[in-house]
Amino acid sequence: MAGFTRTNGLGVTVGTLYQHNAKGFLVTAKNGLAAAIDLRAEDDAVDEAGEMIIKEVNPLMYQLVNANTGLIYIITDASLSASDIQARIRALGATVGPNNIDLEGTTVAAVTGITLT
Numbered sequence: 639m640a641g642f643t644r645t646n647g648l649g650v651t652v653g654t655l656y657q658h659n660a661k662g663f664l665v666t667a668k669n670g671l672a673a674a675i676d677l678r679a680e681d682d683a684v685d686e687a688g689e690m691i692i693k694e695v696n697p698l699m700y701q702l703v704n705a706n707t708g709l710i711y712i713i714t715d716a717s718l719s720a721s722d723i724q725a726r727i728r729a730l731g732a733t734v735g736p737n738n739i740d741l742e743g744t745t746v747a748a749v750t751g752i753t754l755t
Contacts (some may be wrong), residue, residue: 641657655750662748662752663718664710664746664749666709667727668744674707677702678704680735683736694730695727711749727744734736
């Protein structure tokens with residue numbers, strides 16, 4: 639029986655985030671002046687800013703943070719990029735939803751790690 643020497647690992651290095659079929663992003667909802675949007679007041683009616691962001695990105699999984707930070711954690715299909723998501727959210731404009739929320743300063747960054755509780 640022929641043998642071979644293994645030269646590559648399994649891709650399971652401790653401390654490394656692997657994103658094979660999905661990607662994680664940190665969205666910070668901000669207005670045009672780069673001030674964070676408090677999304678706690680934007681989740682209790684149809685088509686408010688929180689819902690409009692989620693509808694635009696259509697993530698596989700998400701969490702709007704219960705704070706005045708504007709943070710949203712999202713997991714998406716692997717085909718999306720931070721720049722694509724950021725451009726799409728900013729394109730929603732400065733009068734989003736019934737409360738006319740400005741999302742033109744929103745930032746999106748790829749995550750480098752995850753913590754689940």
